[in-house]
Amino acid sequence: MPELSAEAKGQWRPMSSADLPRVMAIAGQVHPAFPEDGEIFAERLRLYAGGCLVCRAGSDIGGYVISHPWRALDPPALNSRLGELPGDPETYYLHDLALLPQLRATGAASLAVSQALARAGSEKLATVSLVAVNGSAGFWRRHGFRAIPLDAIGADSTLARKLRGYSKAAAFMVRQL
Numbered sequence: 807m808p809e810l811s812a813e814a815k816g817q818w819r820p821m822s823s824a825d826l827p828r829v830m831a832i833a834g835q836v837h838p839a840f841p842e843d844g845e846i847f848a849e850r851l852r853l854y855a856g857g858c859l860v861c862r863a864g865s866d867i868g869g870y871v872i873s874h875p876w877r878a879l880d881p882p883a884l885n886s887r888l889g890e891l892p893g894d895p896e897t898y899y900l901h902d903l904a905l906l907p908q909l910r911a912t913g914a915a916s917l918a919v920s921q922a923l924a925r926a927g928s929e930k931l932a933t934v935s936l937v938a939v940n941g942s943a944g945f946w947r948r949h950g951f952r953a954i955p956l957d958a959i960g961a962d963s964t965l966a967r968k969l970r971g972y973s974k975a976a977a978f979m980v981r982q983l
């Protein structure tokens with residue numbers, strides 16, 4: 807993995823509620839096939855602000871991460887509220903990492919992954935999990951995530967149905983810490 811520049815290291819900062827309109831605009835641009843309502847972003851920020859970061863792009867922002875402790879093998883359905891975080895979480899769930907094109911290949915994505923892994927460690931969680939979409943599975947594999955094969959999940963399982971709710975090509979991926 808390329809070494810991160812000092813500039814890249816300073817790119818991420820905590821998300822605030824004032825960032826939400828811009829975060830939603832970025833989501834709309836990066837994930838047009840996976841629309842989520844504003845309340846979905848706002849609720850995750852309320853429930854677990856420590857897992858919500860934005861990436862600076864000059865005086866603007868150009869990317870975000872949303873993540874939180876969660877139950878294993880139970881990714882939230884697209885555009886659904888969490889209600890509350892589990893009292894005994896089993897994994898650190900990376901709901902989304904998205905960068906506008908100008909911030910890609912800068913090291914910003916790798917830094918966001920490192921920060922999520924560190925957060926999972928500080929929560930004493932043994933895995934990080936996510937639903938890979940948009941052909942991003944290769945990126946996640948480079949960061950040590952492995953897809954759970956569909957035959958291990960069971961094609962009719964709740965997990966498989968939720969994955970299909972994202973897209974036919976969505977993969978559930980897990981990284982052990």
Ligand SMILES: CC(C)(COP(=O)(O)OP(=O)(O)OC[C@H]1O[C@@H](n2cnc3c(N)ncnc32)[C@H](O)[C@@H]1OP(=O)(O)O)[C@@H](O)C(=O)NCCC(=O)NCCS
Nearest residue numbers: 808903904905910911912913915916937938939940942945
């Ligand atoms: C997924 C995503 C966050 C990955 O970010 P990225 O910046 O594109 O990914 P990388 O950090 O691997 O960078 C891409 C390339 O830049 C290179 N690179 C990374 N850091 C670098 C650095 N500091 N200097 C130079 N090159 C660098 C990588 O080696 C990689 O090259 P390769 O594709 O030839 O292997 C980004 O593509 C994105 O936002 N996609 C749309 C949203 C999405 O699908 N998110 C995932 C949802 S599950």
